[in-house]
Amino acid sequence: MTARLLDPAFSYRDQDLHAEDVKIADVAQAVGTPFYLYSTASMARQYRRLHDSLSGLDALICYAIKANSNQAVIATMKELGAGADVVSQGELLRALAAGVPASRIVFAGVGKRPEEMRLGLEKGILQFNVESWPELDALEQEAQALGLIAPVALRINPDVDAKTHAKITTGTAENKFGVTIAQAREIAAAIKGRKHLRLEALAMHIGSQLVDMTPYNSAFERMAALARELQADGHALRRLDVGGGLGIDYGKGQGPADDQVEVYAEMVRRHFADFKLPLVLEPGRYMIGNAGLMVSQVVYIKKGENKQFAILDSAMNDLIRPTLYDAHHSLVPLRQEDARKAQAYDLVGPVCETGDTFAQSAELVGLEAGDLVAFQSAGAYSAVMASTYNSRRLVPEVLVKGASWAQVRARQSFEELIAQDKLPSWL
Numbered sequence: 001m002t003a004r005l006l007d008p009a010f011s012y013r014d015q016d017l018h019a020e021d022v023k024i025a026d027v028a029q030a031v032g033t034p035f036y037l038y039s040t041a042s043m044a045r046q047y048r049r050l051h052d053s054l055s056g057l058d059a060l061i062c063y064a065i066k067a068n069s070n071q072a073v074i075a076t077m078k079e080l081g082a083g084a085d086v087v088s089q090g091e092l093l094r095a096l097a098a099g100v101p102a103s104r105i106v107f108a109g110v111g112k113r114p115e116e117m118r119l120g121l122e123k124g125i126l127q128f129n130v131e132s133w134p135e136l137d138a139l140e141q142e143a144q145a146l147g148l149i150a151p152v153a154l155r156i157n158p159d160v161d162a163k164t165h166a167k168i169t170t171g172t173a174e175n176k177f178g179v180t181i182a183q184a185r186e187i188a189a190a191i192k193g194r195k196h197l198r199l200e201a202l203a204m205h206i207g208s209q210l211v212d213m214t215p216y217n218s219a220f221e222r223m224a225a226l227a228r229e230l231q232a233d234g235h236a237l238r239r240l241d242v243g244g245g246l247g248i249d250y251g252k253g254q255g256p257a258d259d260q261v262e263v264y265a266e267m268v269r270r271h272f273a274d275f276k277l278p279l280v281l282e283p284g285r286y287m288i289g290n291a292g293l294m295v296s297q298v299v300y301i302k303k304g305e306n307k308q309f310a311i312l313d314s315a316m317n318d319l320i321r322p323t324l325y326d327a328h329h330s331l332v333p334l335r336q337e338d339a340r341k342a343q344a345y346d347l348v349g350p351v352c353e354t355g356d357t358f359a360q361s362a363e364l365v366g367l368e369a370g371d372l373v374a375f376q377s378a379g380a381y382s383a384v385m386a387s388t389y390n391s392r393r394l395v396p397e398v399l400v401k402g403a404s405w406a407q408v409r410a411r412q413s414f415e416e417l418i419a420q421d422k423l424p425s426w427l
């Protein structure tokens with residue numbers, strides 16, 4: 001019994017797990033474990049499916065690079081036709097370095113500092129998603145200093161519960177994100193009187209990993225109503241930004257139905273097509289979540305009194321989502337061994353914390369020390385959230401395309417890790 005493969009880019013051929021036409025065990029042999037692996041075909045399929053479901057609309061898909069900001073991933077998305085959604089100066093620089101034109105970059109985030117705004121203004125990005133009065137003032141100051149007009153998208157908080165995990169819910173009045181609908185009209189009016197600001201868009205983003213599309217319906221309705229009010233007030237909106245948040249199937253219980261993206265696209269169409277304005281979307285997880293695996297090796301099988309533990313060479317520092325979000329990442333072997341019987345394991349890493357647990361009592365095909373295994377759905381919010389806790393090195397990332405693969409980030413060396421620290425003069 002092997003867990004279901006969650007993405008068609010992955011398949012067993014002669015019982016060996018392949019990513020497209022690459023045998024993953026060969027990659028493991030070459031780069032060692034643990035490592036992340038991403039499929040280009042999967043990213044392309046996700047992009048095209050979303051893109052095609054929006055056909056007839058003038059929609060720019062700005063990939064939210066915080067989900068996975070490897071240069072090779074951003075460049076792949078760019079080649080597919082995507083722009084970028086960034087939330088920091090570092091992400092803005094990454095997007096530009098990967099060749100994304102500034103005119104296709106959206107800058108979101110609640111705490112943009114003046115120097116971050118300056119960079120965006122100098123580069124001529126598409127829009128700043130502004131989330132508060134003081135941020136608006138800071139943006140105006142920077143634009144004035146540069147003698148430019150800052151393109152503003154007001155991020156509204158529609159006060160709709162996305163019904164996702166508390167730590168990734170962003171669109172209720174309890175959250176730090178966006179301005180209320182009431183404030184939005186007031187801010188829009190104020191922008192009119194400011195020479196160095198131009199209100200170009202409304203934006204929203206209500207949360208991540210939405211698998212129920214109904215919260216989108218309510219949020220879109222509110223944003224569309226506000227957009228109409230603003231237009232009636234004489235504001236010439238140039239585009240509408242509907243955010244990201246589309247969920248993926250993590251393989252546990254009810255994942256989003258396969259046609260979810262079309263349901264979502266229909267909602268976008270229903271609420272916004274009439275405006276005849278260009279649309280911006282900011283998907284992150286949807287674009288790459290199931291394109292990624294984290295490949296590890298079983299170090300030991302440890303039998304406890306009531307449980308047995310599969311101790312892996314990857315840990316919470318490599319993949320924090322299970323302990324941070326109670327996230328489920330299903331584990332599959334790189335080689336199917338039909339003769340082995342299913343057993344229950346706690347999947348753990350070597351870090352000195354009980355939180356270093358990927359899964360409890362996971363029913364898996366029998367594991368043995370030395371086996372190679374892969375966590376699925378590890379393309380988004382995985383490598384980017386890694387740390388060097390326990391002085392464990394950042395692990396490699398590998399990109400597959402057809403029968404080719406390349407290491408797109410090397411394993412950090414211990415020398416690099418230690419050289420980041422500097423001794424003061426007195427030691």
Ligand SMILES: *Cc1c(COP(=O)(O)O)cnc(C)c1O
Pocket residue numbers: 064066067085087108109205207208209243244245246282283284285286
């Ligand atoms: C994180 C984020 C996204 C992407 O969210 P996903 O759930 O990965 O699609 C989009 N827009 C903003 C403003 C974000 O903060």
